[in-house]
Amino acid sequence: MPGRPHLTVRRAGLLIGLLLLTACGGPVEVDSPDLDGADADACAAFVDALPSTLADEDQVEIDPADAxxxxxxxxxxxxxxxVDGPEGFGxxxxxxxxxxSRWYIPSEQYGDEPRELTLTAAWSRPRVEVVIPADYWPNATAAVMAQLAPLVRELRTVGGRCL
Incomplete structure (x- = not known):
């Protein structure tokens, strides 16, 4: 039947599309902090200025998209x-x-073994947090801090020293 191969191609395309969607896992779920006007504006400018790649990784979709x-x-x-101030920060x-640019890393996250790291630009307002999965240990940490430093410096800096 002449219509049958077209249906098979359509089904194959649908199957490939579903497999790709499953493999990609869809958008990454992220937190969406509740921000006031000034922080919301600063964060919008910060996010708009983010690079399309970070630590050699391409930007992917997030959910909610307006976070x-x-x-x-x-x-x-x-x-x-x-984000709020990190636990243990003072x-x-x-x-x-x-x-x-200054980044706080909780002391328990330092070590010689791969682990998820949470970096916080805790001396900036609004604060910026970066969560780096253990898969990228150790090279991504320095790359992320260096790449984001110019953007973090654009945020308002609050007093305080770090050791």
């Missing part, structure tokens, strides 16, 4: 603007400095 966040790669490196907390 002040971005995701890169699979598993996703997630960048979120407007005056005199230690930090890593990359291109004049």
């Amino acid at each position: 002040p966040a971005a995701a890169y790669g699979d598993p996703a490196i997630v960048v979120t603007c407007g 005056p005199g907390s230690s930090c890593e400095i990359a291109d004049k």
